[in-house]
Amino acid sequence: MASCEHDHKHDEKPEHAHSHEAQGDHACNDSHDHGHSHAHGPAPVAVPFLSAQMPNGSAEAVFLIQKMDCPTEEKLIRDRFKSMAGIVGMQFNLIQRELTVQHHLDSVATIISSLKALDLDPALKSDTLTGTAGLSAELGDGVFKIARSKWLLMAVSGVAAIGSEVVAWTDGNETSWLVIGLALLAILTGGLDTLKKGWIALKNLSLNMNFLMSLAVIGAAIIGQWPEAAVVIFLFALAEMIEALSLDRARNAIKGLMAMAPDRATVQAASGEWIEVVTAQVVMAALVRVRPGERVPLDGIVMDGQTTINQAPITGESMPVVKQPGDQVFAGTINERGAFDYRVTALQANSTLSRIIKSVQQAQGQRAPTQRFVDQFAQYYIPAVVLMAVLVAVLPPLVLGTGFYPWLYKALVLLVIACPCALVISTPVTVVSGLAAAAKHGLLIKGGVYLEMGRKITALALDKTGTLTIGKPAVTDIQLVQPEDPIEVARLMGYRRLAASLSHRSDHPVSTAVGVHWRANRGQSAEPTNNDAAGLIDVSDFAALTGLGVKGRINGQLFYLGNHRMVHDMAICSAALEAQLEALEVQGKTTIVLCSATAPLLILAVADTVRDTSVEAIAQLRAMGITALILTGDNPHTAQAIGAKVGITDARGNLLPEDKLNAINELVRRHGYVGMVGDGINDAPALAKANIGFAMGAAGTDTALETADVALMDDDLRKIPDFIRLSKKTHNVLMQNIVLALGIKAIFLVLALSxxxxxxxxxxxxxxxxxxxxxxxxxxxxxxx
Structure with missing residues (x-):
């Protein structure tokens, strides 16, 4: 029922296209959800949405590239593909080493051959042309592993490099055959990959760090600095290996999420016996048993047994939650006490945990504003430093008549210093660390842009029902509009039955309250019909009136069930009815009215309960200097009553979805950066218009995960101040990293020139x-x- 605020909140999934500036980078960097199956187990699982067509009729292929760690490889791939016919677009996720390519090709063979030509050895994860997904077991989790042989070669390289330095220092000759031999051994065992990548970069006219390092090493050898050439290539290769291992800590945060769901589940077979099967093979509606201490393998509804479950991996809740028949359980959560059986409601690839993982992985592909700045800066930084190195090597000898060798050496040092990897890699590592920390805390953030820009929020608009309140109101009052009628009781029972029949067709919390009240208090006069044991009447021509209520025909007559505003819009609100409604609304109650086409018949009042966490959350926001206000479709009296309880003075009621949208526009003009918190479809326009949209009720709800920029997995508003604090910390760390990277470069630039x-x-x-x-x-x- 749309009688108050939210009409059919979870019945459909709207497009969530932000009009605000923060979305501008998506075309290049979003890792959209096409083909990321997270099924565990020995056999890869095909995901139904892989066969869907991409925008512009293009197909999509997702590759895992183990050698893609740095924007160096990204630029190489972009330069290679930008002029290739049939390539529509590319998205890079360097943390997960994933490349997504949209294309109009007949097969992905051309893409694979091009990537192999760059020495990147891609593994195909998914392909919409064939509708398949999956990887071999050794590549499926994206684990970075350094082979033992690689460490052995690095050891040989290090010993040879140090040996060349010792020999050269001992006999004072840096060009002896022994020194050159040891240096060449160090270069070939430790730096062959770097030289190979440098050659590939040169062929593709890409000035990347491998090219710069190769040029420096070759230049050092040419001018007779063989020991330094050996030490430089060894240190560079060692630094890359250590950096790769360090980056893997960020990847482990995501792999840890993936590992939370068990690989096997105990399922009831057709014979009635309980057997253990691979989780990926469990079908919908299967009955699964979970013993104490085990993790829940799939989402579902408890059918038998009672227990307490630690839901922290999904919602971030610190306290275990009691579960009994009818309650929902989520994959990856931990059963602490009793055994229970539950019915599966989502397959592994579509579980709440899988959707969280997909969202976090997509978010890694979205560049934060600082990262976009750094990437653009690097495009001009490397050519500028190369040009400077050339000038340093050539101009002083020509202009000043000094020796060529010292300035060439300074130019080579300058090239090594120019490597921008520290600057460029700092931003994605920082962003993914923040995203992973938030996910573990029950905050699902859709991209780096929201993580970094959340610190700028100055105003926050909140829906009421299901956001500030629990969203489970109960009927408190029932009044006839004309109580002087002599057959009052009979009419009251009849009207209650009409109201319950209409509300039965809606899933709004107020509708649920009307239905619960009817079932609990159904009297003798409400005789069950043949087709409804609850005593309800069939409703035809049912329709929702957005932001107002619902209507439908019962026994051929049209009835309406809606809010105070609906009665005004129907022009049937008398002074007496107005007085009745206001008397209830000033108590903070929500009123709904049953009407015929020409007259109001029955008033029902419901009251909701404020969440325990709402008061504390609003207090924290106020302490941070953030203006909070309520935007609700409920009546203004109820809005003001709830506002007074939680500490909000600006509480606006009787708002349709377009009214909430207009309110957000006004807030953006007045405050600049605005957040909106809601829990359903009716809030979608306002959520989309706000700079950052926060969804309540995200655990187990597709709509909330898809429409909002940030999802609160356990409906705890205190996580919004946590999000803002995390955003500020993220921005501070990003700034620190930029200063560190550029500061160190600047210091050594001066040292190099001197x-x-x-x-x-x-x-x-x-x-x-x-x-x-x-x-x-x-x-x-x-x-x-």
């Missing part, structure tokens, strides 16, 4: 800067503990 920095010192500086910003970004993993 002749105080050597090649191996430059590599140490680059390696140190990279590790420093990575570990600084990883601090956010503990930001919400």
């Amino acid at each position: 002749g105080e920095a050597t090649l191996w010192m430059a590599v140490f500086a680059d390696m140190g800067a990279s590790l420093l910003v990575v570990f600084n970004g990883l601090r956010l993993l503990r930001a919400l503990r």
Whole structure:
């Protein structure tokens, strides 16, 4: 019933296209949800949506590229594909090493061959042309593994590089055959991959860090600095391996989510016996048994037994939740006490946990504003430094008549310092750490742009029912509009039955309250019909009146059930009725009216309960200087009463969806950056218009996960202040990393030009800067503990 605020909140899934500026980067960087199956178990599971057509009739292929760690590889791929016929678009997720390609090709063979030409060895994850998904077991989890042989080669390279330095220092000859031999051994065992990548970059005219490093090493060898060439290539290769291992900590946050759901489930077979099967093979409506201490394998509804479940992995709730028949359970949560049986309501690929993982992975692909700035800066930074190095090597000898060798060496040091990996890698590591920390805390953030920009919120609009309140109102009053009628009781029972019959067709909380009240208090005069044991009457021509109520025909006569505003719109609100409604509404109750086409018949009043967490959340927001207000379709008296309870003075009632949208427009003009909190379809326009939309009731609800930018998995409004604090921390860490990366570069640039920095010192500086910003970004993993 749409009688008050939200009409059929969970009946449909609207498009959620933001008009605000924060969405601008999506075309290049969103990792849209096409083909990311997270099914565990030995056999890959095909996902139904893989066969869907992409925009513009294109197909889509998703690749896992184990060698894609840095924007260096991203730029190489973009340069290679930008002129390739049939390529529509690309999205990169460097943290998960995923490349998504939209194309008009007959097969993905051309894409695969092009990636192999870049020495990237792709593995196909999904392809909409064939409607398939999956990877071999060793690639399915995206684990980064450094082979033992690689470590052995690095050990040989290190010993050879140090040996060349020792020999050269001992005999004072840096070009002896022994020194050159040891240096070549170090270069071939530790730096062959770097030289190969540098050659590929040169062929593709891409000035990346591998090209710069290769140029520096070859240049050092040409001018006779063989020991330094060996040490530089060894340190660079070692730095890349350490950096890759450090980045894997961020990946582990997502892999930890994936590992929460067990691989096997205990299912009741057709014979009645309980058998253990692979979770990916469990079918819908199967009966699953969970013992104490086990994790719940799939989403479902409890059928038998009572227990307490730790839902922290999904909702972030600190206290276990009691579950009994009829309650919902989520995959990945932990059964703490009793055994219970439940009916599966979602397959593994569509469970709440899987949808959380998909959302977090998609969010990793969306660049935050700072990351977009850094990426654009890097495009001009590398060519500028290369040009500077050329000028340093050429101009002083020509203009000043000085020796060529010292300036060439300074130019090579400058090239090593120019490697921008520390600057570029710092932002995605920081963002994904923040996203993972939020997910573990029960906050699902849809992208880095929202994570970083949440700090700018100055005003927050909140829906009432289901947001500030629990959303489960109960009927408190029933009044006839004309109580002087002599057959009052009979009419009252008859009208209650009409109201219950109309409300039965809606899933709004107020409708549920009317239905519960009817079933609990059905009198003798409400005789069951042949087709409804609850005593309800069939309703035909049922229709929802958005923001007002519902209507339908009962026994051929048209009846309406709606809010105070509906009665006014029907022009049947008398002074007496107005007085009755206001007397109830000033008590903070929501009123709904049963009407015929020409007259009001029955008044029902319901009251909701404010969430225990709402008062504290509003107090925290007020302490942060954020203006909070209520936007509700309920009557103004109820809005004001709830506002007074939670500490909000600006409470606006009788708002249709377009009224809420207009209110958000007004807030954006007045406050600049605005958030909106809601829990359903009726709030979707306002959620979409706000700079950041927050969804309540996200656990187990597709709509909330799809429409909002941030989802509160356990309906706790206190997580919004947590989100804003996390956003501020994320922005601070991003700024720290930029200052660290550029500051270290600037210091060594001065040292290089003054002749105080050597090649191996430059590599140490680059390696140190990279590790420093990575570990600084990883601090956010503990930001919400």
